[in-house]
Amino acid sequence: MEEYHSGDEVAFSPDDASNVVKECIEGIVGGVDYSQNKVNQWTASIVEHTLTQLVKQGKPFKYIVNCAVMQKSGAGLHTANSCYWDTTTDGSCTVRWENRTMYCVVSVFAVAIAL
Amino acid sequence: MHLVPGHSRTPSFPLDGIKCVLESFFIMANQPLPLSQETLAQFNRSMSTEPGASGPPRRRLGSISTRRSSKDQSKDQPHHRPLFLRSMTLPSSESSFLSPTVSNSHISMGKRFSFAGWHQGGRVSFSGLYLQQPIQEVYVENTYRMGPEPGCRFNASRTQQILQATLDSYLEGVCYSPDSCSQLCQMLADLVLSKLKDVNPPRYKVVCQVVVGQSGKQGIRVSSRSLMNPNTDNYTSAVFHNHSLFAVALVHGLYFE
Numbered sequence: 001m002e003e004y005h006s007g008d009e010v011a012f013s014p015d016d017a018s019n020v021v022k023e024c025i026e027g028i029v030g031g032v033d034y035s036q037n038k039v040n041q042w043t044a045s046i047v048e049h050t051l052t053q054l055v056k057q058g059k060p061f062k063y064i065v066n067c068a069v070m071q072k073s074g075a076g077l078h079t080a081n082s083c084y085w086d087t088t089t090d091g092s093c094t095v096r097w098e099n100r101t102m103y104c105v106v107s108v109f110a111v112a113i114a115l
Numbered sequence: 116m117h118l119v120p121g122h123s124r125t126p127s128f129p130l131d132g133i134k135c136v137l138e139s140f141f142i143m144a145n146q147p148l149p150l151s152q153e154t155l156a157q158f159n160r161s162m163s164t165e166p167g168a169s170g171p172p173r174r175r176l177g178s179i180s181t182r183r184s185s186k187d188q189s190k191d192q193p194h195h196r197p198l199f200l201r202s203m204t205l206p207s208s209e210s211s212f213l214s215p216t217v218s219n220s221h222i223s224m225g226k227r228f229s230f231a232g233w234h235q236g237g238r239v240s241f242s243g244l245y246l247q248q249p250i251q252e253v254y255v256e257n258t259y260r261m262g263p264e265p266g267c268r269f270n271a272s273r274t275q276q277i278l279q280a281t282l283d284s285y286l287e288g289v290c291y292s293p294d295s296c297s298q299l300c301q302m303l304a305d306l307v308l309s310k311l312k313d314v315n316p317p318r319y320k321v322v323c324q325v326v327v328g329q330s331g332k333q334g335i336r337v338s339s340r341s342l343m344n345p346n347t348d349n350y351t352s353a354v355f356h357n358h359s360l361f362a363v364a365l366v367h368g369l370y371f372e
Contacts, residue, residue: 036334051340058182062348063367064341064367068326075331078297081324082304086371090320095197111369 001048011063012091012102012110017054019105024049034071034102043067054108059092061110068105072098079105086112121207260372262349267316269368271349278353278364281307291329291360298363300327307364319368326363330356337363344370 028045032038047065070077077107081092089112097104285303306324311321326337341350347370355362 020191034334039334043336044340047340051342055342062341062369063344064322064339064343064350066324066337066339066365068335068337068363070328070335071148073331073333074331075295075333076291076296077326077328077335078300079324079326080297080300080304081307081322083323084308084321085316086320092322105326107324109324109367111320111322112266112370114242114372 008115011089012059012093012112014091014093015048017093017110018095020053020057021050021093021108023099024053025095025097025104026082028103029069029099029104031102034042034069038091039069046104050106050108054110059110062113064107064109065107066107066109068103070105072101072102072103072106075101077105079107081107081109083109125354139343166367221316262372263316263318263370267318268347269316269319269349269369269370270314271351273314274366274368275315275351275353277310278351278357278366279308280353281310283365286355286357286360286362289356289360292329296327296329298359300325303327303362303364309368311366316370318371320371322369324366328361329360330361335361337365339365341367 016115024046028049029042044111045099046067046069054061054065068077068079079094081094083092084089090110092107092109094105094107097106160187282303285306304323307319307325308323311323315321328335339350339352341348348368350365350367352363352365354364
């Protein structure tokens with residue numbers, strides 16, 4: 001287990017997180033078409049893998065990972081978020097991914113913890 | 116109290132034993148002049164150009180402070196910078212330069228000082244009146260608290276009620292439209308957050324996400340997983356659905372000390 005650096009104020013890095021997220025999405029729903037039966041499983045795996053990868057980085061954060069998978073049918077989708085936190089240390093990152101038959105929107109929120 | 120390197124000594128005037136935690140600065144005045152913010156910040160700079168400064172290095176840190184007695188002179192000479200103070204952290208206790216005993220000093224008259232060197236960044240008016248108190252450091256005592264107070268946890272059920280009520284009242288009868296729904300979505304998120312801030316227990320950070328979509332024949336699944344402390348943190352969600360749109364709101368409350 002990596003050690004936390006106490007006393008360091010590490011700000012959240014959205015780029016790292018978005019790379020992690022993209023890899024996870026590609027790995028799970030990379031080349032498949034939307035399927036009603038499997039979508040439950042997909043969203044659960046995406047969030048779980050993303051969270052595990054983020055935790056492996058060993059940074060002093062609490063994480064929230066949200067994932068929305070929607071079938072492509074011409075309907076519109078909007079997401080918004082609003083957060084009450086310390087902007088110097090906390091942050092978020094949202095990744096939009098799509099393929100031929102579905103959209104996938106994953107948001108990661110990282111909230112610093114005091115060490 | 117210590118000397119700022121590179122500056123000349125101050126003129127002699129009695130110290131009043133004022134304690135202060137400021138960096139050192141010089142006071143030089145031959146008449147009570149009101150202070151402007153720039154003057155406080157650039158005092159040291161003027162010192163090096165002051166001729167005739169003499170006397171033992173004395174500091175009266177507390178006296179050049181935020182007390183301003185007369186505004187007349189400042190109006191006459193708006194660019195006057197007679198007294199300067201670097202970072203000020205104490206309120207003024209005395210203003211010795213206003214006393215008639217202060218003498219043997221010299222003011223750099225007519226000197227124009229730029230704002231560039233001013234460290235504090237507060238607002239200044241050219242009439243010489245400062246508009247803002249100098250920034251004071253706030254020292255907060257340790258509360259020795261390791262967790263939220265017993266009645267002060269994130270209340271998931273109450274938050275859920277608020278969330279559901281907000282969604283229902285706001286989206287009742289609204290039709291999906293691609294142009295306006297993105298703003299509607301953001302507005303909902305901000306609205307929910309503002310409502311939650313009132314009921315939020317102290318030391319809690321709140322993350323709120325809203326997903327709004329058009330109601331069609333498509334399927335959608337929204338899921339969330341988080342890494343948090345189950346003793347102190349919690350989350351809730353609410354769903355709204357009508358003939359033309361659907362909305363999902365997720366709120367997480369995270370304890371932070």
